[in-house]
Amino acid sequence: MSNIKVLCIAETVKGGIATYLNVLDEINSENIELCYLLPEEHKSYINSKGYVEYFSGTTRLKRFINLLSILLKNKKLSGFDLIQANSTFAGLAAVLAACLTRRNIPIVYNSHGWSGMRKLGRFNEFISKMIDSYISSRVDYVINISNNDDRYFKALDLNTNSRVIKNAVDVKNFSIENGSNDDCLKLLFVGRLDPQKGFDLLEKAYSVASKNRKIKLDVIGESVVSSGGSKKDDSGIVYLGWKSHEEVLSLYRFYDYLVVPSRWEGFGLVAIEAMGAGLPIIVSNQGALPEVAGDVGIVFKLDQPKALEDLFLTVEKPDCLLRSKCAEFVKENYSVKDFLKDMEDVYKKVVG
Numbered sequence: 373m374s375n376i377k378v379l380c381i382a383e384t385v386k387g388g389i390a391t392y393l394n395v396l397d398e399i400n401s402e403n404i405e406l407c408y409l410l411p412e413e414h415k416s417y418i419n420s421k422g423y424v425e426y427f428s429g430t431t432r433l434k435r436f437i438n439l440l441s442i443l444l445k446n447k448k449l450s451g452f453d454l455i456q457a458n459s460t461f462a463g464l465a466a467v468l469a470a471c472l473t474r475r476n477i478p479i480v481y482n483s484h485g486w487s488g489m490r491k492l493g494r495f496n497e498f499i500s501k502m503i504d505s506y507i508s509s510r511v512d513y514v515i516n517i518s519n520n521d522d523r524y525f526k527a528l529d530l531n532t533n534s535r536v537i538k539n540a541v542d543v544k545n546f547s548i549e550n551g552s553n554d555d556c557l558k559l560l561f562v563g564r565l566d567p568q569k570g571f572d573l574l575e576k577a578y579s580v581a582s583k584n585r586k587i588k589l590d591v592i593g594e595s596v597v598s599s600g601g602s603k604k605d606d607s608g609i610v611y612l613g614w615k616s617h618e619e620v621l622s623l624y625r626f627y628d629y630l631v632v633p634s635r636w637e638g639f640g641l642v643a644i645e646a647m648g649a650g651l652p653i654i655v656s657n658q659g660a661l662p663e664v665a666g667d668v669g670i671v672f673k674l675d676q677p678k679a680l681e682d683l684f685l686t687v688e689k690p691d692c693l694l695r696s697k698c699a700e701f702v703k704e705n706y707s708v709k710d711f712l713k714d715m716e717d718v719y720k721k722v723v724g
């Protein structure tokens with residue numbers, strides 16, 4: 373088979389999608405050529421060896437419109453063998469462009485967590501599910517990032533081919549250390565400070581538990597903090613703002629646990645990244661998080677108001693053995709080599 377040329381598109385890459393694309397970029401070889409169409413606003417998050425073209429837009433709607441416009445007008449698209457659309461807006465843009473131009477380029481779709489699984493009320497869930505069905509029924513192949521996502525997709529009862537390809541992290545870039553030896557429980561949160569990520573639940577549990585145990589909570593994420601640097605609020609939480617991927621990796625060794633209290637989560641890439649670096653995780657029982665945690669992570673029940681608070685008061689500081697088990701678990705279950713092989717198999721199957 374000749375070289376397969378893939379156009380990888382996304383409306384947003386900040387966060388987990390950036391990590392995903394940076395790992396996927398390693399697939400570039402004599403068999404696969406990966407090129408990108410991505411938002412200029414997020415260009416600093418991508419480290420690609422392939423060709424990248426950017427589009428403008430400071431809001432999701434503007435980026436969606438500009439992405440769709442390029443897909444409709446760009447004649448260079450005929451040079452690609454397939455399009456991989458990442459996330460809902462990119463999937464919708466790819467499908468609409470294909471319908472309006474009648475361009476016959478196969479589409480591989482990865483939702484990175486189905487929009488219909490978000491807990492935003494019945495009406496919003498209904499609309500999101502309709503959009504999920506519309507996109508998925510008009511693409512050539514669907515990639516689900518977890519078994520949890522796969523169950524949701526199969527319940528849509530569509531004829532589109534699909535398979536589960538879990539995200540991966542490159543553990544060879546991580547160093548495992550034993551953390552601090554003092555009695556302070558050092559917790560880390562990485563992500564957006566919004567309802568989906570459950571930061572408000574973490575904030576509440578910390579405020580209560582920290583009155584009865586020495587606990588430190590640092591936060592890497594957007595909002596709350598300006599670009600000027602770190603900030604400490606009245607509760608003692610330290611907000612570090614957004615950090616580069618390399619900076620986050622270097623910080624994992626200073627903490628005892630990463631806390632992921634999400635209300636819904638398609639996968640939770642930050643969780644396996646932390647475990648790969650030897651940082652144990654505390655996660656909610658929502659979405660794919662229990663699946664990601666396996667038998668080495670700690671899972672709490674989101675619907676029990678005091679569960680996280682009680683956990684902070686009773687959990688022991690991790691030792692070297694637990695840190696090593698976390699790293700080994702990721703190495704065995706989320707390897708980059710297996711991920712890239714599976715992705716290449718999908719590309720070859722779709723192109724034929």
